[in-house]
Amino acid sequence: MKLTVALLGNPNTGKSTLFSALAGIPTRIANYPGVTVEEKLGQFRHRAHTIKLIDLPGAYSLNAKSPDEQVAVDVLHGNLPGIEQPDCIVVVVDATNLSRNLYLVSQALAIGKPVLVALTLCDVAESKGIHINREKLSEFLGCPVLRLVAPRQEGIEHLADALIESSNRSGQTHPESLKSHLAKTVNSDRPVASAEAIARYGWIDEITKDVLSYSAQRSRSLGDHIDSVLTHRLLGTVVFALTMLSIFSSIFWLASPLMDLVSEGVEFAAGLAESAIPDGILQSLVVDGVIAGVGGVVIFLPQIAILFLFVAVLEGCGYLARAAFLMDRLLVGVGLSGKSFIPLLSSFACAIPGIMAARTIENRRDRLLTILVAPLMSCSARLPVYLLLCSAFVPNVAVGNSWIRLPAVVLASMYLIGVLVAAIVAFILSRTIFRGPPQPFVLELPSWRWPQFAVVAERVREAAVSFLKNAGTLILAVSIVVWALGSFPRPVLEAGANPETAEEQGEALRQSFLGQAGRLIEPVVKPLGWDWRIGCAAVASFPAREVVLGVLGVIYNLGDVDPGEEEGAGMLIRQLRAATWDGTDRKVFTLPVALSIMVFFALCAQCASTLVIIGKETASWFWPLVSFTYMTALAWIGAFFVFQIGTALGW
Amino acid sequence: MHSLASIDIGSTTQVVDISGEDSTSLRLLEMGLTPGVEVTVVSAAPLGDPVELELRGYRLSIRRNEAARVVVAN
Numbered sequence: 001m002k003l004t005v006a007l008l009g010n011p012n013t014g015k016s017t018l019f020s021a022l023a024g025i026p027t028r029i030a031n032y033p034g035v036t037v038e039e040k041l042g043q044f045r046h047r048a049h050t051i052k053l054i055d056l057p058g059a060y061s062l063n064a065k066s067p068d069e070q071v072a073v074d075v076l077h078g079n080l081p082g083i084e085q086p087d088c089i090v091v092v093v094d095a096t097n098l099s100r101n102l103y104l105v106s107q108a109l110a111i112g113k114p115v116l117v118a119l120t121l122c123d124v125a126e127s128k129g130i131h132i133n134r135e136k137l138s139e140f141l142g143c144p145v146l147r148l149v150a151p152r153q154e155g156i157e158h159l160a161d162a163l164i165e166s167s168n169r170s171g172q173t174h175p176e177s178l179k180s181h182l183a184k185t186v187n188s189d190r191p192v193a194s195a196e197a198i199a200r201y202g203w204i205d206e207i208t209k210d211v212l213s214y215s216a217q218r219s220r221s222l223g224d225h226i227d228s229v230l231t232h233r234l235l236g237t238v239v240f241a242l243t244m245l246s247i248f249s250s251i252f253w254l255a256s257p258l259m260d261l262v263s264e265g266v267e268f269a270a271g272l273a274e275s276a277i278p279d280g281i282l283q284s285l286v287v288d289g290v291i292a293g294v295g296g297v298v299i300f301l302p303q304i305a306i307l308f309l310f311v312a313v314l315e316g317c318g319y320l321a322r323a324a325f326l327m328d329r330l331l332v333g334v335g336l337s338g339k340s341f342i343p344l345l346s347s348f349a350c351a352i353p354g355i356m357a358a359r360t361i362e363n364r365r366d367r368l369l370t371i372l373v374a375p376l377m378s379c380s381a382r383l384p385v386y387l388l389l390c391s392a393f394v395p396n397v398a399v400g401n402s403w404i405r406l407p408a409v410v411l412a413s414m415y416l417i418g419v420l421v422a423a424i425v426a427f428i429l430s431r432t433i434f435r436g437p438p439q440p441f442v443l444e445l446p447s448w449r450w451p452q453f454a455v456v457a458e459r460v461r462e463a464a465v466s467f468l469k470n471a472g473t474l475i476l477a478v479s480i481v482v483w484a485l486g487s488f489p490r491p492v493l494e495a496g497a498n499p500e501t502a503e504e505q506g507e508a509l510r511q512s513f514l515g516q517a518g519r520l521i522e523p524v525v526k527p528l529g530w531d532w533r534i535g536c537a538a539v540a541s542f543p544a545r546e547v548v549l550g551v552l553g554v555i556y557n558l559g560d561v562d563p564g565e566e567e568g569a570g571m572l573i574r575q576l577r578a579a580t581w582d583g584t585d586r587k588v589f590t591l592p593v594a595l596s597i598m599v600f601f602a603l604c605a606q607c608a609s610t611l612v613i614i615g616k617e618t619a620s621w622f623w624p625l626v627s628f629t630y631m632t633a634l635a636w637i638g639a640f641f642v643f644q645i646g647t648a649l650g651w
Numbered sequence: 652m653h654s655l656a657s658i659d660i661g662s663t664t665q666v667v668d669i670s671g672e673d674s675t676s677l678r679l680l681e682m683g684l685t686p687g688v689e690v691t692v693v694s695a696a697p698l699g700d701p702v703e704l705e706l707r708g709y710r711l712s713i714r715r716n717e718a719a720r721v722v723v724a725n
Contacts, residue, residue: 061681065674097709100683130708191672197680201688227710237697325712329698332714338701440675440717441701442682445710 003167004052004084006076008108009092010101011058012318012446014120018092018148019055020454021156025461026055038359039071039083046160054086060100062107063193066362076111088114088166090159095125095132096447098212102204103197105141110174114166117145118159124449129215137211142175178203226448230322240326243319244345247310255349258302266295281487289483294476298468303380305464307346307353312459314342316451320360321443328441334423335430337363337441340370344422347377348415351610352467355617363439369426371617372627375610376422378415378602381546385601386414388549392573393594410595414602421603421634467613482543486514514540528600528636529593529643531581538600545606552576592646596639604635655692655704655721663691664723671720683707684721 009015019026023042040055056075057068064070071080078085091108093101108115119132138145144162148155181203185195230236270291277283314320320342328338339361347354354374361367378386390407397406486509509515518536525535533552541548552572579588605611611624618624658664666688669676683706684690690706701714 060678063677063681065678097707099707100709103681103683191677193677194669194672194680197677198685201680201683201685205687234697321712325701325703326696328712328714329696329700332700440678441712441714442678442717443701443712444682445703445712447709 001049001164001167002052003049003088003163004054004086005088005090005163006054006056006086007090007092008056008072008076008104009058010060010094010104010444012321012444013058013092013094013101014452015055015058015092016455016458017452018090018118018120019053020452020458021153022051022160023053025458044160047164049164051160051163054083059104061104067364068362076108076113086113088116088163090116090118090163092118092120095119095122096128096130098130098132099201099204099208102207103200106178106200106203109141109143109172109178112171114169115141115143115172116159116162116166117141117143118148118155119145120148121447121449122147123149124447128447131213131215133211133213137207140175140177140207140211142173177206181206227322227445230319236322237326240323244323247345254306255302258306259299262299262302263295266291266298269295284487285480285483288487289480290476301464301467303350304353304467305460307349308357308460308463309456311342311346311353311357312456313451315360316449316456318446318448321445324443325445332441335426335434336369336373337361337366337439338443339363340366343370344374344377347374347379350379350381351375351377351607352613353463355610355613356463356466358617365430365434365436366439368618368623369429369434371614372429372623372630373422373426375605375607375627375631376418376425376603378418379607381544381607382414382601384546384549386411386598388573389594389598392576393589393591395591410598414598417599417638418602421638425630425634482514482540482547484513485517486512486540488512509536527643528596528639529590529647530597531579531588533579534588534593534597538597538604538606541601541606543606543608545601545604548601590647591651592643595646595651596643599642600635600639602635603631603638605631653723653725655690655702655718655723656715658692658723660692660694663689665689667722667724669720670722675717676720679713679717679721682711683709690721690723 007015007019019040019042023044026040026042028039028041038057042053042055044051044053054075056072059069059072061069062073062076064073074080075083076086076089089108089111091101091105093105105115105117117137119134125132134145134147144166146155146159146162148159178200181199182196185192185199188195190198230239270287273286273291274283277286311320314323323341324338326338327341331337331340340358342360343354343357345354346357351374354377355371358367358370358374361370390410394407394410398404399406399409489511490508515536517539519532521535521539522530522532525532525538530538537548537551540551549572576589577587580586581588605628611628614627615621615624652667653664655664655666666684666686668686669679669684688706690704693703693705693710695702699715701712702718704711704713704718
């Protein structure tokens, strides 16, 4: 027999853990039609019955205030096309704060479908000295109340049994006691919803008086002690800063060896292809187009996986809410909110997981704003460009009389520019296009608990698969296009010339569409101090900025430059320093030019993968277009000013 | 009339009412800040905003301008 069950509950109650315990890995994760809220479906068999499980987004109330809650309401009432109305509703209730959780239960009871209450976090509640009389609670509510300790899967069997039993029940009766409380609201002069809310809590207070009891010695739990440190004005901020710093740096350190591994794998594949496929266009397509392009994307997988691992652990244990609490005031100042903090911080490693992490922001406006400014946080792909240009063209002198070196200052400034511009953009947008009534920042600080391994693993797996699938398909296409533009038309070489030499490769590039495009846009980039070669490299970097150094290497006749190799980088630096404008002796790369290139890269949206993810997360093509346009415009303007002012100041 | 925004950190008081009739006031009520409930101001973020409350056995954080809507007993 088939049964459809919905899992409803407040956020942070362990719904996902329960889902995993019952149904394992979800059979389907997609967006609900028309919104960016994720739909999570699973299935499992129990005693010859097939049970379909819908994990609804966390909700505090069925008076929907966010897209998440609206989806929950729609699914429960069977109003979403393609999703059948659940036969039974399981409300996951956090035993550590029964009172507030019962509010949602009171609303669920009114729907008319059989309801089951699953009490989770019972171990945490018991350690806090909280006792709940389940039989009495069940009597009051008129539905079964089951005790679960999901990590050890205690009670799961009973729950599954109860689900099947519920299908034999005719429906849910609204408890008389609740009805009478609600009836009293008719005479209130408050708005209906408010009066009802108060009435529901009146009913809840009556219940909890009878059902809840506390141990004689209700001492402060470990969680309370941790909290007093973590939300302490000074200590809390220090711990917070250290935590963020370690996460941020470990993303680089931990990911590094893994990235090297991926890099080697990509090179190995390239080597295989070179030996297996005879020289020619096909080999070039496979090696320089497909493998280089896709390899450039896959190399970020370790960073993404590690980042999501940290975010999942922090979310699971409850720290994320406290981070949002600490950062809120600062972010409100620029038109965002505390919940934007982790997504923005993550974007310093890579904007893609950062933008995906913005799902935790329920407020649509805040979420969109966060997604729009996230790419301005200088990601790790920009670092090689900064490092190369800083070491090549910024004089290695000390600042004033201190030990601080100028190149380091310039490097830090590039990061700072991204942050400042993001703050300004957010500020302006929040006062103009995104102006709206301030959304309440009502955030629960959940009790401390151990993150569940199954849930964490699931989040990492989801993120990795999603990244590979989505970014990988488009970036593959774009890589091939860029390869084609750079390889055709085939170069007209002098008789007897060897096409493999660096010089000939450079010439080939010049004659290609890409090279022609570079020369075409030269008037546009001249005000930035660039010549057509730099313009060409910038254009080629639009799909993925990490290719810029390789492209520069080819354009300046070095063949492909591996920026990691000492020799390669050294050679490139020498070549760049020697570069002159066509037909003159004037040097191309002056300090202002280097700075303008860096500023351009700092602010420009040169990452097709990011734009794809923005499109997916906002379920539109409009917002990626907006991001691309405004960032490119800002990049050009920024580069222009830096170059012009720098040249005028004689740097 | 005092509001939650003016209560000292560490003190406990009782909610009298929530002012306003918009979605923010409804949300505050639904989270349990109903007339008669006991609430403690646990702490505030480093810049004074938002504030952390304890009520009905859990911790809630709201901004000062939201806390200003919560009318409490003296």
